[in-house]
Amino acid sequence: MYNRKEIMAKLAKLDDIVSLCRRRGFIFQSSEIYGGLASCYDYGPLGAELKRNVRNAWWKHVVQMRDDVVGLDCSILMHPMVWKASGHADKFADLVTVCKKCNTRTRVDHLQDSREGTAEEHTEHVDIETEAARPHDLAGKVCPACGTVGQFTPPMAFKLMFETQMGANVDDTMTLYLRPETAQGIFANFRNVLDSTRVKVPFGIAQIGKSFRNEVTTKAFIFRTREFEQAELEFFCKPGTDEQWYEHWKQQRFDWYLNLGIKKENLRFRDHDPDELAHYAKACVDVEYKFPFGSGDWQELEGIANRTDYDLRQHQRGIRTMNDWYESKGDLTKISLKAESEDYLKGPLAYFDEEARERYVPYVIEPSAGVDRSTLAFLVDAYDEEEVKGEQRNLLRFSPALAPVKAAVFPLVKKDGMPDIAMNIYNDLKKQFTTFYDEKGAVGRRYRRQDEAGTPYCITVDGQTKKDNTVTVRERDSMEQARVNIDQVKTFLREKLDL
RNA sequence: GCGGGCGUAGCUCAGUGGUAGAGCGUCACGUUGCCAACGUGAAUGUCGUGAGUUCAAAUCUCAUCGCCCGCUCCA
Structure with missing residues (x-):
């Protein structure tokens, strides 16, 4: 069990994840422009x-x-x-009653009898036709929430099939x-x-x-x-x-x-x-x-x-x-x-x-x-926050097989022919992996954005690329960088991603 | 369905009856040589929705929708 503080921390974490899901386009509320539809969600x-x-x-x-x-x-x-054969048509419904005293809702077959001290044996879904018609003697039943005896509304039936x-x-x-x-x-x-x-x-x-x-x-x-x-x-x-x-x-x-x-x-x-x-x-x-x-x-x-x-x-x-x-x-x-x-x-x-x-x-x-x-x-488990040089880094440590984007390709800066080289690498990689290309803004920011999407590797074309045909490969979890020859990038990724 | 909490910009939130705001993010241009840099500029709001009170409502009242927590269920 958890104390209150731990529970609040956990809830805060789920809120962070829900927020990230929306902000980065993982999951949206369904029909949001019409005020949303309960219980329905869209994947971005x-x-x-x-x-x-x-x-x-x-x-x-x-x-x-x-x-x-x-x-x-x-x-x-x-x-x-x-x-009918599977049993869902007859039985896929619950009979539920509400305690008038404390408004707690309980399934009828879960109620304990004050006289016998036992609940009805089965916990299956009831046959809605016969069960709803049958008079239910709830007079001796005990509300599990407040202990009041026999103060129940007539049972309501819920059809669980659309x-x-x-x-x-x-x-x-x-x-x-x-x-x-x-x-x-x-x-x-x-x-x-x-x-x-x-x-x-x-x-x-x-x-x-x-x-x-x-x-x-x-x-x-x-x-x-x-x-x-x-x-x-x-x-x-x-x-x-x-x-x-x-x-x-x-x-x-x-x-x-x-x-x-x-x-x-x-x-x-x-x-x-x-x-x-x-x-x-x-x-x-x-x-x-x-x-x-x-x-x-x-x-x-x-x-x-x-x-x-x-x-x-x-x-x-x-x-x-x-x-x-x-x-x-x-x-x-x-x-x-x-x-x-x-x-x-x-x-x-x-x-x-x-x-x-x-x-x-x-x-x-x-x-x-x-x-x-x-x-x-997988989302919750992969979510992590850590502090890097006084800044908070949010990242999703997805397994490579699950990562939505496998690799991102950047020119370090948008000049000196770097975008062209990067674009060539991108066009080659995307035949095999879900790949993302980005040339806007500072490279550090682009790294962090990919961290939040859970992209395992970023490939950066820099000044050295033109001299020796190598690029920087930056790893998501450790933020470590290695130099890899352009011709080897695909093989490198295939091995590292195990794909 | 019942009880409690909540709803203002993409996100986090401030704003208690008098011209709708901040930070972050986004976009453009410049700058920039490896971890959310900097400068300048820009876009973005039916203040959840509808009605009421008022000269005037994000703010007060009512209803409604949606979200979160609990009860039930269960992949």
């Missing part, structure tokens, strides 16, 4: 590069470098039955949902990938894309937003091998953050307690980062779950329910999923393992990362 020129680098680093680690993972890019809108209409003809539209997770698109395409890609279990399908959740409350800059980007892997494996794959991905994903420069002391695992697990999950662990907001506490970047064979089996039930769906004219609330077939092991989403000569529905290990969250973590 530097932020777009940074976020794309985060995505690419994830894809490289999870797909490109692996022999057992393939990629996918699904549409955001999917058949409504997907969400709805939208497909079809321009108003008389003939269908209600669809913006996906609340990318995972279901992977499960829905499991058969397609199997049939078209010659993959064999164990293998994974990865996807990066936007998801939408009508969060009750948003939080902390881009940390919790209603529109957000996920990077998810569903790794399919044979039942019985799931625990070792779970451990494997735990380690893989943790190391990914460390290798991209997150400080070890700011990253940790947090295992979910058994009673905290969703009913389908056998195990779940969060990768948490010590963000400088909230009460200075750890916040989740990524969840890694053992989802068992739940999702694939649910979708087999969903497929069997299609007739009911047609008959109900698409009203999801009027139908319930058909029971599982007795020979579900022969269903379309089951797998025949030729080596073992047996059928099974694969177990799934799911590492699910928040792209915006990790982008924020």
Whole structure:
């Protein structure tokens, strides 16, 4: 825990970062010219590069470098039955009540009973239709904030999925949902990938894309937003091998953050307690980062779950329910999923393992990362202030792979032919790296500006360049300079940047 | 949604009823030979938005929007 002073210092740090993000074009408030739109943010020129680098680093680690993972890019809108089968349509809602005495909002299923001293067991999302209709006896419940018994408002329901209409003809539209997770698109395409890609279990399908959740409350800059980007892997494996794959991905994903420069002391695992697990999950662990907001506490970047064979089996039930769906004219609330077939092991989403000569529905290990969250973590972790000759230097110590700009090229002064030489170097480098050219003002200022953008290297053409064809290469973190032959600059950068 | 704090230039902020300001940043020109240099000049504001009180509102009142902190959620 932190004392008040430390918390204020942390908050000040986040404010500094938010301010820098805006000032340097990393992240803007959405629709700002119209007063802003809550919970929505836009990535500016530097932020777009940074976020794309985060995505690419994830894809490289999870797909490109692996022999057992393939990629996918699904549409955001999917058949409504997907969400019936996944459980989101019925259960992706919270029932919340407010204590009249202290105005604290609490989920109904989290309330303790004064008579029994226990909360209801499950912490899952409730079935909104049946639950809201059911009379709730809150008379004996205790407010966790002020201890008052039985002073609650009637429960309110929150729908956590965004709805939208497909079809321009108003008389003939269908209600669809913006996906609340990318995972279901992977499960829905499991058969397609199997049939078209010659993959064999164990293998994974990865996807990066936007998801939408009508969060009750948003939080902390881009940390919790209603529109957000996920990077998810569903790794399919044979039942019985799931625990070792779970451990494997735990380690893989943790190391990914460390290798991209997150400080070890700011990253940790947090295992979910058994009673905290969703009913389908056998195990779940969060990768948490010590963000400088909230009460200075750890916040989740990524969840890694053992989802068992739940999702694939649910979708087999969903497929069997299609007739009911047609008959109900698409009203999801009027139908319930058909029971599982007795020979579900022969269903379309089951797998025949030729080596073992047996059928099974694969177990799934799911590492699910928040792209915006990790982008924020990389920003926060890279941010540094230090004093140089009495002046404050702000810099972002990005890993080279994440740095929005890899190198900047300057003429020391704007004369004696230096700009031409520098421009030639720039034109050559930009074919390979995101490069920036600047010839305005004092060179010291240009260095500092690049520090704030997190550019690892600055290349300066100076008076000596014309004599011996060398340039100064200045390193961001140490501010040290080395002379490098112009012909060697590209090789030098490639080695140093490891790109 | 409820409680607390806040909203003035790109950023940080001053301005408590009487002509909208400072520092930093940005741009131009000159100067400048390696770490936010210097000189001169310039641009930039619906004072979050709307209404009300007033001869006069950034300032007082009300509403509204947005942000931050807490409660809930969770990638």
